[in-house]
Structure formats: structure tokens, C-alpha cells
Amino acid sequence: MKAGRITRAQKAIAMQRPAEEVNVSNEMQAGAERRSERKSLRPLAALAPYLGRYRGLVAGALAALVTAAVTTLALPLAVRRMIDHGFSESDAGFINTYFMMLFALAILLALASAFRYFFVITLGERVVSDLRRAVFARVTELAPDFFDRSQSGEIVSRLTADTTQIKSAVGATASVALRNLILCLGAIAMMIYTSPKLSSLVLSAIPLIVFPLVAFGRSVRRRSRQAQDTLANASAYAGEVISAARTVQAFNAEPAARERFGAAVEAAFGAARSAILARSLLTAFAIAMIFGSVVGVLWFGAQDVLSGNLSAGTLGQFLLYSVFAAGSLGSLSEVWGELSQASGAAERLTELLDEKPSITAPPSPVALPVPARGAVEFSDVHFAYPSRPGYRSLNGLSFAIRPGETIAVVGPSGAGKSTILSLLLRFYDPVSGSVKLDGIDLRTADPHEVRARIAVVPQDVTIFAASIADNIAFGMPGVSREQIVAAARAAQAEEFINRLDNGFDTAVGERGVTLSGGQRQRLAIARAILKDAPLLLLDEATSALDAQSEKLVQKALDGLMGQRTTIVIAHRLATVLKADRILVLEHGRIVEEGTHQSLVRSGGLYAKLARLQFNDGQGEAGAEEQTTAAQ
Ligand SMILES: Nc1ncnc2c1ncn2[C@@H]1O[C@H](COP(=O)(O)OP(=O)(O)OP(=O)(O)O)[C@@H](O)[C@H]1O
Numbered sequence: 330m331k332a333g334r335i336t337r338a339q340k341a342i343a344m345q346r347p348a349e350e351v352n353v354s355n356e357m358q359a360g361a362e363r364r365s366e367r368k369s370l371r372p373l374a375a376l377a378p379y380l381g382r383y384r385g386l387v388a389g390a391l392a393a394l395v396t397a398a399v400t401t402l403a404l405p406l407a408v409r410r411m412i413d414h415g416f417s418e419s420d421a422g423f424i425n426t427y428f429m430m431l432f433a434l435a436i437l438l439a440l441a442s443a444f445r446y447f448f449v450i451t452l453g454e455r456v457v458s459d460l461r462r463a464v465f466a467r468v469t470e471l472a473p474d475f476f477d478r479s480q481s482g483e484i485v486s487r488l489t490a491d492t493t494q495i496k497s498a499v500g501a502t503a504s505v506a507l508r509n510l511i512l513c514l515g516a517i518a519m520m521i522y523t524s525p526k527l528s529s530l531v532l533s534a535i536p537l538i539v540f541p542l543v544a545f546g547r548s549v550r551r552r553s554r555q556a557q558d559t560l561a562n563a564s565a566y567a568g569e570v571i572s573a574a575r576t577v578q579a580f581n582a583e584p585a586a587r588e589r590f591g592a593a594v595e596a597a598f599g600a601a602r603s604a605i606l607a608r609s610l611l612t613a614f615a616i617a618m619i620f621g622s623v624v625g626v627l628w629f630g631a632q633d634v635l636s637g638n639l640s641a642g643t644l645g646q647f648l649l650y651s652v653f654a655a656g657s658l659g660s661l662s663e664v665w666g667e668l669s670q671a672s673g674a675a676e677r678l679t680e681l682l683d684e685k686p687s688i689t690a691p692p693s694p695v696a697l698p699v700p701a702r703g704a705v706e707f708s709d710v711h712f713a714y715p716s717r718p719g720y721r722s723l724n725g726l727s728f729a730i731r732p733g734e735t736i737a738v739v740g741p742s743g744a745g746k747s748t749i750l751s752l753l754l755r756f757y758d759p760v761s762g763s764v765k766l767d768g769i770d771l772r773t774a775d776p777h778e779v780r781a782r783i784a785v786v787p788q789d790v791t792i793f794a795a796s797i798a799d800n801i802a803f804g805m806p807g808v809s810r811e812q813i814v815a816a817a818r819a820a821q822a823e824e825f826i827n828r829l830d831n832g833f834d835t836a837v838g839e840r841g842v843t844l845s846g847g848q849r850q851r852l853a854i855a856r857a858i859l860k861d862a863p864l865l866l867l868d869e870a871t872s873a874l875d876a877q878s879e880k881l882v883q884k885a886l887d888g889l890m891g892q893r894t895t896i897v898i899a900h901r902l903a904t905v906l907k908a909d910r911i912l913v914l915e916h917g918r919i920v921e922e923g924t925h926q927s928l929v930r931s932g933g934l935y936a937k938l939a940r941l942q943f944n945d946g947q948g949e950a951g952a953e954e955q956t957t958a959a960q
Pocket residue numbers: 331332477714716717722740741742743744745746747748749
């Protein structure tokens with residue numbers, strides 16, 4: 330239908346609109362940018378429920394982490410004893426036992442590290458798979474108004490790039506952070522235990538280090554978010570251009586497209602470089618501060634050893650603990666940046682997950698009557714697309730269709746014909762008035778139940794990169810091959826399908842690029858035939874067919890229309906001659922209604938359209954002749 334007819338990129342390229350306009354302002358994104366200014370790692374808390382599902386893995390990871398950290402912390406104790414005892418010959422037995430213990434510690438450390446890696450990485454993969462599923466499920470639930478205001482490439486980038494970033498955060502980064510946190514705290518505790526005096530000196534230096542680091546981290550986070558957003562914009566643009574490659578080439582717009590993508594990629598690089606620069610400075614600053622303090626403190630320690638207040642072994646032990654503490658603080662500052670990036674990604678995903686579908690079933694939906702009859706009623710419907718609230722596409726539209734009736738809707742382009750079908754499918758709700766199917770207001774029914782009773786042949790047929798058979802049976806799992814073939818036969822598609830390399834099993838390219846427009850349309854008709862729904866909506870269903878196929882398909886459609894309520898939208902009036910009634914739409918309201926003959930006779934808008942189409946402007950009488958010929 331209308332929304333998918335021409336993609337934004339095609340339109341933008343065709344019109345050579347400036348870049349900013351194509352990047353339709355994305356409220357979601359702007360909102361996120363505002364929020365990310367004041368948030369820290371809090372968005373990562375949104376991952377807690379996902380982690381909570383895998384308590385076993387989390388417990389395993391924590392146990393392995395703690396074991397590895399404790400083992401590491403035990404090493405300096407050994408070193409101190411070694412230095413203070415010396416390496417005298419009398420102590421050979423002691424040294425052997427000591428080295429055996431050290432060896433056992435090393436094995437324990439190796440095993441704990443392997444388990445940590447296994448648990449943590451599995452957890453990351455597991456959580457990100459769940460997250461991807463949840464985000465995709467939410468996106469599929471959102472109503473078309475969401476897709477009117479967001480770019481598909483941007484959504485895909487959230488689904489892929491942002492989830493990947495979270496994977497590394499939940500997996501490697503979080504484990505490095507946690508390991509270093511435990512190590513840091515443990516090392517500080519051991520430093521205090523080893524030498525309270527030297528430790529107090531070290532601890533007093535910590536605020537001096539930590540405060541600037543936090544401030545720096547904030548700036549890194551802001552820049553990373555910017556880099557990620559710029560990249561998402563570039564990917565969205567690339568997605569649009571790739572899907573519209575033919576249009577781009579037909580308009581010789583490749584250089585312009587290359588230039589724009591190049592500029593977007595450069596902008597992303599610029600943003601990334603700024604983030605990298607900030608992170609490098611952060612790392613340099615952190616290391617300088619930390620190791621500077623360690624060296625300072627050691628100088629004090631050396632004075633104590635010289636004056637005999639401290640043993641050399643104890644200073645060695647303290648030295649190792651302070652190196653552990655400093656090293657782990659340094660690593661923490663590094664992973665802090667990565668966690669901040671992941672936090673930005675989590676924020677963007679949470680936004681998508683929090684997006685509420687504007688069309689949902691009411692808490693207790695009214696069931697549609699069984700058996701379905703196919704009665705349709707529009708009562709004083711006013712409607713504006715949510716993306717264009719100031720413009721009424723439908724203006725007090727009222728009409729009723731009896732079960733089994735065939736109604737044609739005609740009118741100038743933009744009159745609101747396709748909008749009628751969108752409201753019937755409950756893609757949108759009217760601003761006022763009501764749309765009823767079998768006497769039930771669509772707003773009170775379950776949209777899935779409503780859509781199950783409607784078969785659509787849209788103007789812009791969507792074909793998926795799957796086999797012909799799968800495309801015909803789209804959305805109808807469990808139908809048999811015989812039913813698919815019968816539907817294709819009825820849609821006059823069997824012959825061309827059998828001529829394809831693998832018949833019904835032939836894979837068609839993405840969006841059906843390997844098929845002609847008429848072939849795609851016949852597949853859509855086969856889909857509608859297979860669905861066998863009580864209400865049939867045809868939006869320019871035969872527009873892409875040549876005269877001969879159109880005749881054949883029309884015959885198939887006649888058979889299909891015979892038993893059910895049908896709404897036909899057509900520019901070409903030849904396809905609507907057989908309708909029971911014709912509604913003539915202009916500016917979102919019905920301006921004329923009747924049969925072809927009565928409308929031609931009344932000399933209004935329809936007569937004008939008919940005159941233009943049938944007689945090439947030669948007079949009204951010709952239109953009547955055409956009618957007779959067509960019937
Ligand atoms: N998704 C959308 N968001 C905003 N406005 C829209 C959207 N789809 C259609 N419109 C606008 O609503 C009006 C009615 O559009 P509609 O597609 O119903 O017209 P139509 O009669 O089917 O036209 P055509 O014969 O060209 O297909 C037009 O002014 C159009 O610009």
C-alpha cells in the first residue's frame with residue numbers, strides 16, 4: 330500500500346533533496362541523546378532481568394571470578410616469605426613445599442580462569458540472543474505509525490550493532506571489570522593488612538585520582554554515543570541506497586550517493602576519533618596518576634626499610650599488592666569506557682523495548698461474529714496520519730458495504746483510497762468516527778482476528794527472499810503443496826512458475842527482484858486466494874499486468890470476488906466496471922456514488938475521469954459504449 334510504494338531514499342534521490350531532510354528527524358533518537366547526557370551505567374540495569382534467567386551461569390561465573398582473584402592475591406604472601414626466609418641450603422625442603430604450593434595455586438588459577446571465560450562468554454551470548462529476540466518481537470508488534478517516523482536501517486543497526494556491543498559488555502567487559510574490582514578491593518585490604526601506614530598514604534591519594542577519572546569518563550561516554558549514532562545514520566543511508574540501487578543508477582545518482590555516504594562515514598570516523606582521543610587521554614591520565622602515587626608511596630616504604638621499621642619482604646609484598654591494585658584500577662578505567670558504550674547501546678535498545686504499540690487489542694476484545702459475513706461500515710470517519718496530524722486524509726467518510734457486495738473506490742491520486750484499506754486493516758485508528766466489520770467497531774476487537782478475516786492484494790507487492798511456494802503460503806503455515814499449486818493455478822501464475830528453474834521451489838531474490846511486476850502481482854493474488862478470507866481488498870491489483878494477463882487474472886479475481894465482500898481500488902476504470910457500486914472519493918470524502926452508467930450519466934467527477942480514460946477526450950457517449958463492450 331501507500332507507505333511502502335516508494336522508499337524514502339528513492340524519493341529523496343529522485344528529488345535530490347538535501348541530506349538533512351532524508352534523515353527524517355527521529356524523535357526517539359533525539360530523546361535518547363538528551364537522556365544520555367545525565368545517565369551513567371544505569372541503563373545497563375535493564376539487562377538484569379535477562380541475567381536473572383540464567384542464575385546458574387551467573388553463579389558459576391562469580392565463583393570462578395572470586396577463585397581466580399583470591400588465588401592471585403595469595404601470590405604476594407608467598408613472595409614475602411621467600412624474601413624474608415632467604416634461599417639458604419637448610420631451607421631446601423621448605424622451598425620445595427613452597428614451590429609445590431605455588432604450582433597448585435597456578436593450576437587453580439588456570440582452571441578458575443578457564444571456567445570464568447566459559448561462564449562469562451556463554452552468558453554474554455545467551456543474554457544477547459534473548460535481547461535480540463525481544464527487540465525484534467517488539468518491533469514486529471509496533472503499528473505502522475512507528476515505521477512512518479523511523480528509519481528501518483536505524484532499527485536494524487540497534488538490533489545488530491548495539492546488541493553486539495552489549496554482548497561484549499555482558500561477557501568479556503563485565504568479567505574484566507568484576508575481576509579487577511575484586512582484585513582491587515582484595516589488594517587494598519591486603520595492603521592495609523601488610524602496612525597500615527603506607528596504605529593510609531595510598532588511600533589518601535585515591536580521591537585525587539578517582540574524581541578526575543569520573544569526570545573524564547562522562548565525556549568519553551557522550552562522545553561514544555555520538556559516534557554510534559553517526560554510524561547508525563550512515564548505515565541507515567547505505568541500507569536505503571542498496572535497496573534502491575536501480576533507482577539510484579537510473580537517476581545517475583551514484584556519485585551523489587557515494588559522496589553522501591562518504592561524508593556520513595567520515596563524520597562517524599570523526600566522532601569515533603574524538604571518543605578514542607578522550608579515551609587515550611583518560612588511560613594516560615589514569616596510569617600516570619596511579620603509578621605516580623605508587624612510586625611516591627614506595628619511596629616512603631624504602632625509607633622505612635632503611636630505618637629498620639619494615640622488613641624487605643613486607644615491602645615486597647606491599648609493592649606487589651599496590652601493583653595489583655594500581656593495575657586493576659587502570660584496567661577498570663579502561664573497561665569503564667567500554668561499559669559506558671554498552672550502556673549507551675542498552676539505552677537505545679531499552680527505548681525500542683519501551684516503545685508502546687499504538688494499535689493493540691483491548692483488555693477484553695469483542696469477538697467478531699461467527700460465521701463471518703463480510704459487512705463493512707465507515708461512519709463519519711475523520712483521519713489524519715500520525716506523522717502528519719495537521720492534514721486530514723479522510724474527512725467525514727461514511728459508507729456501508731453489504732456482505733458479498735463488490736465496491737470500487739475511485740478518485741484522484743491522494744484522495745484517500747489506500748487510507749481506507751489501512752483503516753480496515755487497523756493499521757491506524759480514526760481520529761473520530763468508527764470503522765466496523767460485521768457490526769463490530771474495530772477498536773473493540775483483536776486486530777489479529779480482524780486481519781485474519783481480510784485478504785489483501787496490495788499495490789506494492791512484498792516478496793520475500795524465499796521460495797515461490799513459501800511466498801504464496803506467507804503467513805499461512807501448514808497449508809499443503811496441493812493447496813499452494815491450486816491457488817497459483819487460480820491466480821494464473823502456475824504456468825510461469827513451472828517455467829522457472831525449480832518450479833515452486835525456485836528461490837526468488839530479495840524483494841522478488843528476479844520476478845516481473847506482473848508475476849509478483851499474480852503471486853500476491855495467489856496468496857489472497859489461498860487465504861480465502863471473507864473480505865477481499867484489492868489495491869490496484871492488476872496495475873502491473875499486460876492486457877492478456879490482466880484478462881486472465883481478472884477472471885481469477887472474478888471467481889474470488891464472487892463469494893465475498895470486495896473493495897477494489899483502481900485508477901484504470903476498466904477494472905471497476907463490474908462493481909456493484911462505485912464510490913468516488915475526493916479530498917477524503919465521497920463526492921459521488923452509483924453504478925458506472927449512472928455516474929457517467931450524471932456528468933460529475935467520475936464522468937470526467939471516464940471520458941479521459943476510455944475516449945481519450947472524445948465525449949461521454951464513448952464511455953457508455955465501453956461499458957457495454959466490457960460487460
Ligand atoms: N504513511 C503516511 N503518512 C502520512 N501521510 C500519508 C501516508 N500515506 C498517505 N498519506 C497521505 O494521505 C493522503 C491520502 O493518501 P492515499 O494513499 O490514501 O491516497 P490514494 O487515493 O490511495 O492515492 P493513490 O491513488 O495515489 O494511491 C495523501 O495526501 C497522502 O500524502
